[in-house]
Amino acid sequence: MRNIGLKARMAVVGSILFAFYTLGISFFYAVFGVPIPILVGLSVVFVVFQYKLSKWFTLRSLKGQELPEDKYPEIHRFVEQTSRDMGIDKPTLYLVEMGVPNAFALGRRGNGTVAVSRELIQLLERDELEGVVAHELAHLQNRDSIVMQLGQGVASVIGFAAYFAVILSGDNDLVDIFIGMIVSNIAQMLVMVFVFAISRHREYVADRDAATAIGRGDPLARALEKISAGAQRSQPTDAAKEVNALCIFGGGASLLSTHPPTEKRIERLRSY
Structure with missing residues:
Protein backbone atom coordinates (compact mmCIF):
# COMPACT_ATOMS: atom_id res chain seq x y z
CA MET A 1 0.00 0.00 0.00
CA ARG A 2 2.09 2.84 -1.28
CA ASN A 3 -0.77 5.33 -1.37
CA ILE A 4 -0.73 7.67 1.65
CA GLY A 5 -4.46 8.37 1.38
CA LEU A 6 -5.22 4.65 1.38
CA LYS A 7 -2.98 4.12 4.41
CA ALA A 8 -4.74 6.89 6.30
CA ARG A 9 -8.19 5.54 5.46
CA MET A 10 -7.12 2.01 6.38
CA ALA A 11 -5.83 3.25 9.73
CA VAL A 12 -9.17 4.89 10.53
CA VAL A 13 -11.38 2.08 9.25
CA GLY A 14 -9.06 -0.55 10.74
CA SER A 15 -9.36 1.08 14.16
CA ILE A 16 -13.15 1.15 13.88
CA LEU A 17 -13.31 -2.50 12.82
CA PHE A 18 -10.94 -3.50 15.62
CA ALA A 19 -13.22 -1.70 18.09
CA PHE A 20 -16.22 -3.63 16.73
CA TYR A 21 -14.26 -6.88 16.90
CA THR A 22 -13.19 -6.21 20.50
CA LEU A 23 -16.80 -5.46 21.41
CA GLY A 24 -17.99 -8.76 19.94
CA ILE A 25 -15.25 -10.81 21.60
CA SER A 26 -15.88 -9.07 24.93
CA PHE A 27 -19.58 -9.91 24.72
CA PHE A 28 -18.95 -13.64 24.31
CA TYR A 29 -16.37 -13.57 27.10
CA ALA A 30 -18.71 -11.73 29.49
CA VAL A 31 -21.78 -13.83 28.72
CA PHE A 32 -20.37 -17.30 28.16
CA GLY A 33 -17.05 -17.05 29.99
CA VAL A 34 -15.04 -18.43 27.07
CA PRO A 35 -11.34 -17.47 27.45
CA ILE A 36 -10.23 -14.65 25.16
CA PRO A 37 -7.46 -16.70 23.43
CA ILE A 38 -9.99 -19.37 22.49
CA LEU A 39 -12.44 -16.77 21.15
CA VAL A 40 -9.71 -15.13 19.09
CA GLY A 41 -8.57 -18.51 17.77
CA LEU A 42 -12.11 -19.52 16.83
CA SER A 43 -12.69 -16.23 15.04
CA VAL A 44 -9.46 -16.64 13.06
CA VAL A 45 -10.41 -20.20 12.08
CA PHE A 46 -13.85 -18.95 11.04
CA VAL A 47 -12.40 -16.20 8.82
CA VAL A 48 -9.90 -18.59 7.19
CA PRO A 68 -5.93 -22.11 -21.52
CA GLU A 69 -2.53 -20.60 -22.29
CA ASP A 70 -2.41 -22.04 -25.80
CA LYS A 71 -5.65 -20.26 -26.70
CA TYR A 72 -4.95 -16.96 -24.90
CA ARG A 84 6.62 -9.36 -12.19
CA ASP A 85 6.57 -5.57 -12.43
CA MET A 86 4.17 -5.36 -9.48
CA GLY A 87 6.23 -7.72 -7.37
CA ILE A 88 3.58 -10.41 -7.03
CA ASP A 89 3.37 -14.04 -8.10
CA LYS A 90 1.54 -14.71 -11.32
CA PRO A 91 -2.07 -15.55 -10.34
CA THR A 92 -4.06 -18.43 -11.73
CA LEU A 93 -6.26 -17.20 -14.59
CA TYR A 94 -9.85 -18.38 -14.89
CA LEU A 95 -12.53 -18.05 -17.53
CA VAL A 96 -16.00 -17.77 -15.96
CA GLU A 97 -19.60 -17.64 -17.11
CA MET A 98 -21.35 -14.50 -15.81
CA GLY A 99 -23.77 -13.45 -18.54
CA VAL A 100 -22.21 -9.97 -18.51
CA PRO A 101 -18.73 -8.56 -19.21
CA ASN A 102 -16.89 -8.42 -15.89
CA ALA A 103 -13.78 -9.55 -14.01
CA PHE A 104 -12.63 -10.04 -10.43
CA ALA A 105 -9.68 -11.08 -8.29
CA LEU A 106 -9.55 -13.49 -5.36
CA GLY A 107 -6.84 -14.44 -2.92
CA ARG A 108 -3.53 -12.85 -2.02
CA ARG A 109 -0.30 -11.75 -3.63
CA GLY A 110 1.36 -15.16 -3.38
CA ASN A 111 -1.69 -17.24 -4.21
CA GLY A 112 -4.11 -15.18 -6.25
CA THR A 113 -6.75 -15.81 -8.88
CA VAL A 114 -7.93 -13.45 -11.59
CA ALA A 115 -11.17 -14.39 -13.34
CA VAL A 116 -12.51 -12.83 -16.53
CA SER A 117 -15.90 -13.55 -18.08
CA ARG A 118 -16.20 -14.92 -21.57
CA GLU A 119 -18.32 -11.88 -22.44
CA LEU A 120 -15.51 -9.54 -21.37
CA ILE A 121 -12.97 -11.15 -23.68
CA GLN A 122 -15.40 -10.98 -26.59
CA LEU A 123 -16.28 -7.33 -25.93
CA LEU A 124 -12.96 -5.57 -25.33
CA GLU A 125 -10.01 -4.63 -27.49
CA ARG A 126 -6.63 -5.94 -26.39
CA ASP A 127 -5.44 -2.77 -24.63
CA GLU A 128 -8.80 -2.41 -22.87
CA LEU A 129 -8.64 -5.99 -21.64
CA GLU A 130 -5.10 -5.39 -20.40
CA GLY A 131 -6.36 -2.38 -18.44
CA VAL A 132 -9.03 -4.50 -16.75
CA VAL A 133 -6.59 -7.30 -15.93
CA ALA A 134 -4.06 -4.78 -14.58
CA HIS A 135 -6.80 -3.42 -12.31
CA GLU A 136 -7.40 -6.90 -10.89
CA LEU A 137 -3.67 -7.48 -10.43
CA ALA A 138 -3.54 -4.22 -8.49
CA HIS A 139 -6.23 -5.57 -6.17
CA LEU A 140 -3.99 -8.57 -5.46
CA GLN A 141 -0.97 -6.33 -4.96
CA ASN A 142 -2.90 -4.19 -2.47
CA ARG A 143 -4.39 -7.22 -0.65
CA ASP A 144 -7.92 -5.92 -1.24
CA SER A 145 -9.60 -9.33 -1.24
CA ILE A 146 -8.11 -10.15 2.17
CA VAL A 147 -9.17 -6.79 3.60
CA MET A 148 -12.76 -7.37 2.43
CA GLN A 149 -12.74 -10.86 3.91
CA LEU A 150 -11.48 -9.59 7.26
CA GLY A 151 -14.19 -6.93 7.27
CA GLN A 152 -16.85 -9.54 6.57
CA GLY A 153 -15.42 -11.70 9.36
CA VAL A 154 -15.69 -8.86 11.86
CA ALA A 155 -19.25 -8.18 10.67
CA SER A 156 -20.12 -11.84 11.27
CA VAL A 157 -18.72 -11.74 14.83
CA ILE A 158 -20.81 -8.65 15.59
CA GLY A 159 -23.84 -10.27 13.98
CA PHE A 160 -23.52 -13.35 16.19
CA ALA A 161 -23.10 -11.17 19.28
CA ALA A 162 -26.18 -9.09 18.43
CA TYR A 163 -28.24 -12.24 17.80
CA PHE A 164 -27.34 -13.86 21.13
CA ALA A 165 -27.84 -10.56 22.96
CA VAL A 166 -31.47 -10.51 21.79
CA ILE A 167 -32.03 -14.21 22.48
CA LEU A 168 -30.55 -14.12 25.99
CA SER A 169 -32.45 -10.98 26.96
CA GLY A 170 -35.82 -12.43 25.95
CA ASP A 171 -37.83 -15.63 26.35
CA ASN A 172 -35.89 -17.53 23.68
CA ASP A 173 -39.06 -18.13 21.68
CA LEU A 174 -39.75 -17.81 17.94
CA VAL A 175 -40.40 -14.08 18.22
CA ASP A 176 -37.01 -13.54 19.88
CA ILE A 177 -35.32 -15.66 17.20
CA PHE A 178 -36.96 -13.59 14.47
CA ILE A 179 -36.04 -10.28 16.13
CA GLY A 180 -32.54 -11.58 16.78
CA MET A 181 -32.05 -12.30 13.08
CA ILE A 182 -33.22 -8.82 12.14
CA VAL A 183 -30.96 -7.14 14.71
CA SER A 184 -28.06 -9.35 13.62
CA ASN A 185 -28.44 -8.28 9.99
CA ILE A 186 -28.67 -4.60 10.97
CA ALA A 187 -25.52 -4.91 13.12
CA GLN A 188 -23.62 -6.61 10.30
CA MET A 189 -24.72 -3.95 7.83
CA LEU A 190 -23.53 -1.22 10.20
CA VAL A 191 -20.05 -2.75 10.21
CA MET A 192 -20.09 -3.28 6.44
CA VAL A 193 -20.81 0.42 5.84
CA PHE A 194 -17.22 1.11 6.93
CA VAL A 195 -15.88 -1.81 4.86
CA PHE A 196 -17.74 -0.55 1.77
CA ALA A 197 -16.34 2.95 2.30
CA ILE A 198 -12.76 1.69 2.11
CA SER A 199 -13.73 -0.60 -0.79
CA ARG A 200 -14.83 2.39 -2.88
CA HIS A 201 -11.50 4.12 -2.31
CA ARG A 202 -9.62 0.92 -3.13
CA GLU A 203 -11.30 0.86 -6.53
CA TYR A 204 -9.87 4.30 -7.29
CA GLY A 230 -22.81 -4.23 -21.81
CA ALA A 231 -24.23 -4.69 -18.32
CA GLN A 232 -27.32 -2.68 -19.30
CA ARG A 233 -27.90 -4.81 -22.39
CA SER A 234 -27.28 -8.18 -20.73
CA GLN A 235 -28.67 -10.08 -17.77
CA PRO A 236 -26.16 -11.45 -15.24
CA THR A 237 -26.56 -14.99 -14.01
CA ASP A 238 -27.79 -15.51 -10.44
CA ALA A 239 -24.28 -16.59 -9.42
CA ALA A 240 -22.80 -13.44 -10.98
CA LYS A 241 -25.12 -11.25 -8.92
CA GLU A 242 -23.73 -12.83 -5.75
CA VAL A 243 -20.14 -11.78 -6.54
CA ASN A 244 -20.91 -8.27 -7.75
CA ALA A 245 -18.89 -6.72 -4.89
CA LEU A 246 -15.75 -8.48 -6.12
CA CYS A 247 -15.99 -7.34 -9.72
CA ILE A 248 -14.39 -4.43 -11.55
CA PHE A 249 -17.85 -3.07 -12.34
CA GLY A 250 -20.52 -2.70 -9.67
CA GLY A 251 -23.43 -0.32 -9.88
CA GLY A 252 -24.79 2.02 -7.25
CA ALA A 253 -23.76 5.21 -5.51
CA SER A 254 -24.65 5.00 -1.84
CA LEU A 255 -23.27 4.10 1.58
CA LEU A 256 -23.90 0.45 0.72
CA SER A 257 -22.06 0.57 -2.63
CA THR A 258 -18.79 -1.28 -2.98
CA HIS A 259 -17.82 0.76 -6.05
CA ARG A 268 -10.17 10.21 -13.14
CA LEU A 269 -8.70 7.63 -15.46
CA ARG A 270 -8.67 10.05 -18.38
CA SER A 271 -6.68 12.51 -16.29
CA TYR A 272 -3.81 10.05 -15.76
Whole structure:
Protein backbone atom coordinates (compact mmCIF):
# COMPACT_ATOMS: atom_id res chain seq x y z
CA MET A 1 0.00 0.00 0.00
CA ARG A 2 2.09 2.84 -1.28
CA ASN A 3 -0.77 5.33 -1.37
CA ILE A 4 -0.73 7.67 1.65
CA GLY A 5 -4.46 8.37 1.38
CA LEU A 6 -5.22 4.65 1.38
CA LYS A 7 -2.98 4.12 4.41
CA ALA A 8 -4.74 6.89 6.30
CA ARG A 9 -8.19 5.54 5.46
CA MET A 10 -7.12 2.01 6.38
CA ALA A 11 -5.83 3.25 9.73
CA VAL A 12 -9.17 4.89 10.53
CA VAL A 13 -11.38 2.08 9.25
CA GLY A 14 -9.06 -0.55 10.74
CA SER A 15 -9.36 1.08 14.16
CA ILE A 16 -13.15 1.15 13.88
CA LEU A 17 -13.31 -2.50 12.82
CA PHE A 18 -10.94 -3.50 15.62
CA ALA A 19 -13.22 -1.70 18.09
CA PHE A 20 -16.22 -3.63 16.73
CA TYR A 21 -14.26 -6.88 16.90
CA THR A 22 -13.19 -6.21 20.50
CA LEU A 23 -16.80 -5.46 21.41
CA GLY A 24 -17.99 -8.76 19.94
CA ILE A 25 -15.25 -10.81 21.60
CA SER A 26 -15.88 -9.07 24.93
CA PHE A 27 -19.58 -9.91 24.72
CA PHE A 28 -18.95 -13.64 24.31
CA TYR A 29 -16.37 -13.57 27.10
CA ALA A 30 -18.71 -11.73 29.49
CA VAL A 31 -21.78 -13.83 28.72
CA PHE A 32 -20.37 -17.30 28.16
CA GLY A 33 -17.05 -17.05 29.99
CA VAL A 34 -15.04 -18.43 27.07
CA PRO A 35 -11.34 -17.47 27.45
CA ILE A 36 -10.23 -14.65 25.16
CA PRO A 37 -7.46 -16.70 23.43
CA ILE A 38 -9.99 -19.37 22.49
CA LEU A 39 -12.44 -16.77 21.15
CA VAL A 40 -9.71 -15.13 19.09
CA GLY A 41 -8.57 -18.51 17.77
CA LEU A 42 -12.11 -19.52 16.83
CA SER A 43 -12.69 -16.23 15.04
CA VAL A 44 -9.46 -16.64 13.06
CA VAL A 45 -10.41 -20.20 12.08
CA PHE A 46 -13.85 -18.95 11.04
CA VAL A 47 -12.40 -16.20 8.82
CA VAL A 48 -9.90 -18.59 7.19
CA PHE A 49 -12.63 -21.17 6.57
CA GLN A 50 -14.92 -18.47 5.17
CA TYR A 51 -12.12 -17.25 2.89
CA LYS A 52 -11.27 -20.72 1.55
CA LEU A 53 -14.90 -21.74 1.09
CA SER A 54 -15.94 -18.51 -0.63
CA LYS A 55 -13.08 -18.76 -3.14
CA TRP A 56 -13.94 -22.36 -4.01
CA PHE A 57 -17.68 -21.69 -4.13
CA THR A 58 -17.33 -18.54 -6.24
CA LEU A 59 -15.33 -20.23 -9.00
CA ARG A 60 -17.51 -23.33 -8.92
CA SER A 61 -20.79 -21.39 -9.07
CA LEU A 62 -19.52 -19.43 -12.10
CA LYS A 63 -18.42 -22.63 -13.86
CA GLY A 64 -14.83 -21.43 -13.74
CA GLN A 65 -12.19 -23.12 -15.88
CA GLU A 66 -8.51 -22.29 -16.05
CA LEU A 67 -7.81 -19.97 -18.96
CA PRO A 68 -5.93 -22.11 -21.52
CA GLU A 69 -2.53 -20.60 -22.29
CA ASP A 70 -2.41 -22.04 -25.80
CA LYS A 71 -5.65 -20.26 -26.70
CA TYR A 72 -4.95 -16.96 -24.90
CA PRO A 73 -1.15 -16.58 -24.94
CA GLU A 74 -1.25 -12.75 -25.05
CA ILE A 75 -3.22 -12.54 -21.81
CA HIS A 76 -0.88 -14.96 -20.06
CA ARG A 77 2.21 -13.08 -21.24
CA PHE A 78 0.74 -9.76 -20.11
CA VAL A 79 -0.18 -11.14 -16.68
CA GLU A 80 3.24 -12.72 -16.22
CA GLN A 81 5.09 -9.51 -17.10
CA THR A 82 2.78 -7.18 -15.16
CA SER A 83 2.82 -9.45 -12.10
CA ARG A 84 6.62 -9.36 -12.19
CA ASP A 85 6.57 -5.57 -12.43
CA MET A 86 4.17 -5.36 -9.48
CA GLY A 87 6.23 -7.72 -7.37
CA ILE A 88 3.58 -10.41 -7.03
CA ASP A 89 3.37 -14.04 -8.10
CA LYS A 90 1.54 -14.71 -11.32
CA PRO A 91 -2.07 -15.55 -10.34
CA THR A 92 -4.06 -18.43 -11.73
CA LEU A 93 -6.26 -17.20 -14.59
CA TYR A 94 -9.85 -18.38 -14.89
CA LEU A 95 -12.53 -18.05 -17.53
CA VAL A 96 -16.00 -17.77 -15.96
CA GLU A 97 -19.60 -17.64 -17.11
CA MET A 98 -21.35 -14.50 -15.81
CA GLY A 99 -23.77 -13.45 -18.54
CA VAL A 100 -22.21 -9.97 -18.51
CA PRO A 101 -18.73 -8.56 -19.21
CA ASN A 102 -16.89 -8.42 -15.89
CA ALA A 103 -13.78 -9.55 -14.01
CA PHE A 104 -12.63 -10.04 -10.43
CA ALA A 105 -9.68 -11.08 -8.29
CA LEU A 106 -9.55 -13.49 -5.36
CA GLY A 107 -6.84 -14.44 -2.92
CA ARG A 108 -3.53 -12.85 -2.02
CA ARG A 109 -0.30 -11.75 -3.63
CA GLY A 110 1.36 -15.16 -3.38
CA ASN A 111 -1.69 -17.24 -4.21
CA GLY A 112 -4.11 -15.18 -6.25
CA THR A 113 -6.75 -15.81 -8.88
CA VAL A 114 -7.93 -13.45 -11.59
CA ALA A 115 -11.17 -14.39 -13.34
CA VAL A 116 -12.51 -12.83 -16.53
CA SER A 117 -15.90 -13.55 -18.08
CA ARG A 118 -16.20 -14.92 -21.57
CA GLU A 119 -18.32 -11.88 -22.44
CA LEU A 120 -15.51 -9.54 -21.37
CA ILE A 121 -12.97 -11.15 -23.68
CA GLN A 122 -15.40 -10.98 -26.59
CA LEU A 123 -16.28 -7.33 -25.93
CA LEU A 124 -12.96 -5.57 -25.33
CA GLU A 125 -10.01 -4.63 -27.49
CA ARG A 126 -6.63 -5.94 -26.39
CA ASP A 127 -5.44 -2.77 -24.63
CA GLU A 128 -8.80 -2.41 -22.87
CA LEU A 129 -8.64 -5.99 -21.64
CA GLU A 130 -5.10 -5.39 -20.40
CA GLY A 131 -6.36 -2.38 -18.44
CA VAL A 132 -9.03 -4.50 -16.75
CA VAL A 133 -6.59 -7.30 -15.93
CA ALA A 134 -4.06 -4.78 -14.58
CA HIS A 135 -6.80 -3.42 -12.31
CA GLU A 136 -7.40 -6.90 -10.89
CA LEU A 137 -3.67 -7.48 -10.43
CA ALA A 138 -3.54 -4.22 -8.49
CA HIS A 139 -6.23 -5.57 -6.17
CA LEU A 140 -3.99 -8.57 -5.46
CA GLN A 141 -0.97 -6.33 -4.96
CA ASN A 142 -2.90 -4.19 -2.47
CA ARG A 143 -4.39 -7.22 -0.65
CA ASP A 144 -7.92 -5.92 -1.24
CA SER A 145 -9.60 -9.33 -1.24
CA ILE A 146 -8.11 -10.15 2.17
CA VAL A 147 -9.17 -6.79 3.60
CA MET A 148 -12.76 -7.37 2.43
CA GLN A 149 -12.74 -10.86 3.91
CA LEU A 150 -11.48 -9.59 7.26
CA GLY A 151 -14.19 -6.93 7.27
CA GLN A 152 -16.85 -9.54 6.57
CA GLY A 153 -15.42 -11.70 9.36
CA VAL A 154 -15.69 -8.86 11.86
CA ALA A 155 -19.25 -8.18 10.67
CA SER A 156 -20.12 -11.84 11.27
CA VAL A 157 -18.72 -11.74 14.83
CA ILE A 158 -20.81 -8.65 15.59
CA GLY A 159 -23.84 -10.27 13.98
CA PHE A 160 -23.52 -13.35 16.19
CA ALA A 161 -23.10 -11.17 19.28
CA ALA A 162 -26.18 -9.09 18.43
CA TYR A 163 -28.24 -12.24 17.80
CA PHE A 164 -27.34 -13.86 21.13
CA ALA A 165 -27.84 -10.56 22.96
CA VAL A 166 -31.47 -10.51 21.79
CA ILE A 167 -32.03 -14.21 22.48
CA LEU A 168 -30.55 -14.12 25.99
CA SER A 169 -32.45 -10.98 26.96
CA GLY A 170 -35.82 -12.43 25.95
CA ASP A 171 -37.83 -15.63 26.35
CA ASN A 172 -35.89 -17.53 23.68
CA ASP A 173 -39.06 -18.13 21.68
CA LEU A 174 -39.75 -17.81 17.94
CA VAL A 175 -40.40 -14.08 18.22
CA ASP A 176 -37.01 -13.54 19.88
CA ILE A 177 -35.32 -15.66 17.20
CA PHE A 178 -36.96 -13.59 14.47
CA ILE A 179 -36.04 -10.28 16.13
CA GLY A 180 -32.54 -11.58 16.78
CA MET A 181 -32.05 -12.30 13.08
CA ILE A 182 -33.22 -8.82 12.14
CA VAL A 183 -30.96 -7.14 14.71
CA SER A 184 -28.06 -9.35 13.62
CA ASN A 185 -28.44 -8.28 9.99
CA ILE A 186 -28.67 -4.60 10.97
CA ALA A 187 -25.52 -4.91 13.12
CA GLN A 188 -23.62 -6.61 10.30
CA MET A 189 -24.72 -3.95 7.83
CA LEU A 190 -23.53 -1.22 10.20
CA VAL A 191 -20.05 -2.75 10.21
CA MET A 192 -20.09 -3.28 6.44
CA VAL A 193 -20.81 0.42 5.84
CA PHE A 194 -17.22 1.11 6.93
CA VAL A 195 -15.88 -1.81 4.86
CA PHE A 196 -17.74 -0.55 1.77
CA ALA A 197 -16.34 2.95 2.30
CA ILE A 198 -12.76 1.69 2.11
CA SER A 199 -13.73 -0.60 -0.79
CA ARG A 200 -14.83 2.39 -2.88
CA HIS A 201 -11.50 4.12 -2.31
CA ARG A 202 -9.62 0.92 -3.13
CA GLU A 203 -11.30 0.86 -6.53
CA TYR A 204 -9.87 4.30 -7.29
CA VAL A 205 -6.43 3.13 -6.15
CA ALA A 206 -6.61 0.00 -8.32
CA ASP A 207 -7.66 2.13 -11.30
CA ARG A 208 -4.68 4.42 -10.79
CA ASP A 209 -2.26 1.50 -10.35
CA ALA A 210 -3.63 -0.13 -13.50
CA ALA A 211 -3.10 3.10 -15.45
CA THR A 212 0.47 3.22 -14.16
CA ALA A 213 1.06 -0.41 -15.15
CA ILE A 214 -0.10 0.03 -18.76
CA GLY A 215 1.21 3.57 -19.14
CA ARG A 216 -2.11 5.46 -19.44
CA GLY A 217 -5.65 5.45 -18.12
CA ASP A 218 -7.67 5.74 -21.33
CA PRO A 219 -7.81 1.98 -22.19
CA LEU A 220 -9.36 1.16 -18.81
CA ALA A 221 -11.71 4.15 -19.12
CA ARG A 222 -12.92 2.85 -22.49
CA ALA A 223 -13.26 -0.63 -21.01
CA LEU A 224 -15.44 0.66 -18.18
CA GLU A 225 -17.68 2.46 -20.68
CA LYS A 226 -18.14 -0.73 -22.68
CA ILE A 227 -18.64 -2.87 -19.55
CA SER A 228 -21.26 -0.46 -18.23
CA ALA A 229 -23.12 -0.45 -21.55
CA GLY A 230 -22.81 -4.23 -21.81
CA ALA A 231 -24.23 -4.69 -18.32
CA GLN A 232 -27.32 -2.68 -19.30
CA ARG A 233 -27.90 -4.81 -22.39
CA SER A 234 -27.28 -8.18 -20.73
CA GLN A 235 -28.67 -10.08 -17.77
CA PRO A 236 -26.16 -11.45 -15.24
CA THR A 237 -26.56 -14.99 -14.01
CA ASP A 238 -27.79 -15.51 -10.44
CA ALA A 239 -24.28 -16.59 -9.42
CA ALA A 240 -22.80 -13.44 -10.98
CA LYS A 241 -25.12 -11.25 -8.92
CA GLU A 242 -23.73 -12.83 -5.75
CA VAL A 243 -20.14 -11.78 -6.54
CA ASN A 244 -20.91 -8.27 -7.75
CA ALA A 245 -18.89 -6.72 -4.89
CA LEU A 246 -15.75 -8.48 -6.12
CA CYS A 247 -15.99 -7.34 -9.72
CA ILE A 248 -14.39 -4.43 -11.55
CA PHE A 249 -17.85 -3.07 -12.34
CA GLY A 250 -20.52 -2.70 -9.67
CA GLY A 251 -23.43 -0.32 -9.88
CA GLY A 252 -24.79 2.02 -7.25
CA ALA A 253 -23.76 5.21 -5.51
CA SER A 254 -24.65 5.00 -1.84
CA LEU A 255 -23.27 4.10 1.58
CA LEU A 256 -23.90 0.45 0.72
CA SER A 257 -22.06 0.57 -2.63
CA THR A 258 -18.79 -1.28 -2.98
CA HIS A 259 -17.82 0.76 -6.05
CA PRO A 260 -17.69 4.51 -6.71
CA PRO A 261 -19.77 5.93 -9.59
CA THR A 262 -18.44 4.67 -12.92
CA GLU A 263 -18.54 8.18 -14.40
CA LYS A 264 -16.16 9.47 -11.74
CA ARG A 265 -13.79 6.55 -12.28
CA ILE A 266 -13.71 7.23 -16.02
CA GLU A 267 -13.10 10.94 -15.44
CA ARG A 268 -10.17 10.21 -13.14
CA LEU A 269 -8.70 7.63 -15.46
CA ARG A 270 -8.67 10.05 -18.38
CA SER A 271 -6.68 12.51 -16.29
CA TYR A 272 -3.81 10.05 -15.76
